[in-house]
Amino acid sequence: MTTIESKSAVFHRSLHTDPISIVGASGNYLYLADGGKLLDATGGAAVSCLGHGHQRVKEAIISQLDVVSYVHSATFATEAAELLAKELVESTGGEMSKAYIVSSGSEAMEAALKLARQHYLESKPPQPQRTKFIARHESYHGTTLGALSISGHKARRAPYEPMLIPNMSRVSACNAYRGMKESETETEYVDRLAKELDDEFQRLGPETVCAFVAEPVVGAALGCVPAVKGYFQAVRAICDKYGALLILDEVMCGMGRTGTMHAWQSPLIGVVPDIQTIGKGLGGGYAPIAGVLISRKVTDTLFKGTGAFTHGQTYQGHPVSCRAALEVLRTLQDEKLVQNAAAMGEKLEELLKRVVLPLPHVGDVRGKGLFWGIEFVKDKTTKEPFDPKDNVAMNIHEKGLSCPHNITLYPGTGTADGKIGDHILLAPAYNVTAEVIELIVQKTAKVIEEYFSKA
Numbered sequence: 001m002t003t004i005e006s007k008s009a010v011f012h013r014s015l016h017t018d019p020i021s022i023v024g025a026s027g028n029y030l031y032l033a034d035g036g037k038l039l040d041a042t043g044g045a046a047v048s049c050l051g052h053g054h055q056r057v058k059e060a061i062i063s064q065l066d067v068v069s070y071v072h073s074a075t076f077a078t079e080a081a082e083l084l085a086k087e088l089v090e091s092t093g094g095e096m097s098k099a100y101i102v103s104s105g106s107e108a109m110e111a112a113l114k115l116a117r118q119h120y121l122e123s124k125p126p127q128p129q130r131t132k133f134i135a136r137h138e139s140y141h142g143t144t145l146g147a148l149s150i151s152g153h154k155a156r157r158a159p160y161e162p163m164l165i166p167n168m169s170r171v172s173a174c175n176a177y178r179g180m181k182e183s184e185t186e187t188e189y190v191d192r193l194a195k196e197l198d199d200e201f202q203r204l205g206p207e208t209v210c211a212f213v214a215e216p217v218v219g220a221a222l223g224c225v226p227a228v229k230g231y232f233q234a235v236r237a238i239c240d241k242y243g244a245l246l247i248l249d250e251v252m253c254g255m256g257r258t259g260t261m262h263a264w265q266s267p268l269i270g271v272v273p274d275i276q277t278i279g280k281g282l283g284g285g286y287a288p289i290a291g292v293l294i295s296r297k298v299t300d301t302l303f304k305g306t307g308a309f310t311h312g313q314t315y316q317g318h319p320v321s322c323r324a325a326l327e328v329l330r331t332l333q334d335e336k337l338v339q340n341a342a343a344m345g346e347k348l349e350e351l352l353k354r355v356v357l358p359l360p361h362v363g364d365v366r367g368k369g370l371f372w373g374i375e376f377v378k379d380k381t382t383k384e385p386f387d388p389k390d391n392v393a394m395n396i397h398e399k400g401l402s403c404p405h406n407i408t409l410y411p412g413t414g415t416a417d418g419k420i421g422d423h424i425l426l427a428p429a430y431n432v433t434a435e436v437i438e439l440i441v442q443k444t445a446k447v448i449e450e451y452f453s454k455a
């Protein structure tokens with residue numbers, strides 16, 4: 001990356017360095033202007049579930065442009081949006097009843113929060129006192145103000161803290177590596193977390209809480225941390241006890257990423273949400289798209305009330321994005337790629353735990369399906385994180401991009417408490433082969449070994 005003053009007119013994420021220019025992409029590889037290529041082991045931010053340049057999806061997008069590229073959803077419907085919503089609902093086994101299609105995960109979370117509030121305003125009898133939400137520490141649910149307000153990632157919240165919505169509270173994340181005591185069983189850990197959540201409902205006044213919000217497998221904020229068995233059943237029971245909704249954020253971990261179409265369909269989760277957000281793998285990077293899946297309970301409330309959701313966006317149900325996502329979804333099903341993600345995920349787990357976990361400063365390897373995190377620590381015994389000034393995750397990411405490694409490794413910080421801690425994510429395409437999995441692990445291990453040998 002260049003450090004000279006940029007001539008680019010793009011307001012890049014950094015004004016001090018230009019990002020690497022990509023001139024082409026195919027399958028698992030990104031092609032550089034200098035003729036080099038990078039093994040895409042992360043799909044961007046766990047987005048490119050089919051890899052790059054997938055012919056079926058390209059043809060579907062072109063075909064939609066020949067039909068209609070845009071209409072306003074307040075008045076018009078399109079076949080692309082109707083079919084996508086229908087097949088998404090079917091993918092839940094009928095547990096969810098409607099799909100609301102937007103353009104990004106942050107927008108999906110904003111819609112989910114407003115939908116939960118409206119559900120109680122239109123309940124019989126109305127419950128207007130329900131204005132509060134409970135989420136978890138070390139969480140990230142989006143970058144817009146409402147989504148950031150529900151998030152618990154301290155570093156991302158910090159600059160905007162005075163602007164954030166105050167009626168959001170947080171409890172401990174379900175993070176066995178950092179949260180479970182040495183003498184504790186998983187059952188005891190779940191019981192302790194459940195009590196903490198129940199106590200938070202009581203502190204707030206259970207009749208004031210709209211919903212509890214959580215990722216089934218925590219992505220960017222913690223580095224692919226799955227819940228322990230029984231956790232979400234306990235959470236569901238507490239929400240039901242107090243009449244609150246359960247919102248599951250599957251923007252990063254859903255749509256096949258963790259080995260089932262929806263993360264909650266795994267026996268490890270074992271509960272059905274009232275509202276679910278999806279994104280990233282929904283469009284596979286071929287178009288900007290995300291969505292909200294809505295249970296019959298919530299749909300019925302609005303149907304019997306005003307009959308309308310008091311929310312809307314210009315690009316809601318965009319036909320080209322919907323057609324792209326529909327073809328991604330059909331490809332996942334036709335080619336049994338969710339099953340492949342589960343199978344290749346088992347191989348990735350075995351190799352990471354055998355090859356990467358023993359390396360110096362690798363504290364933990366965790367994940368599910370094709371969604372894995374590697375947490376780095378200064379001391380493997382005490383789990384002491386590195387000083388943020390060491391910039392460990394970003395440095396490892398940048399080393400991965402350099403020759404001879406040529407691999408993408410998605411960096412994350414704040415792993416330990418929202419401010420300190422480092423991890424990287426691996427999230428390859430669902431059509432990945434065993435040979436590519438082996439190459440990803442081999443390259444990742446070499447990057448880590450080389451970085452810490454010279455640090």
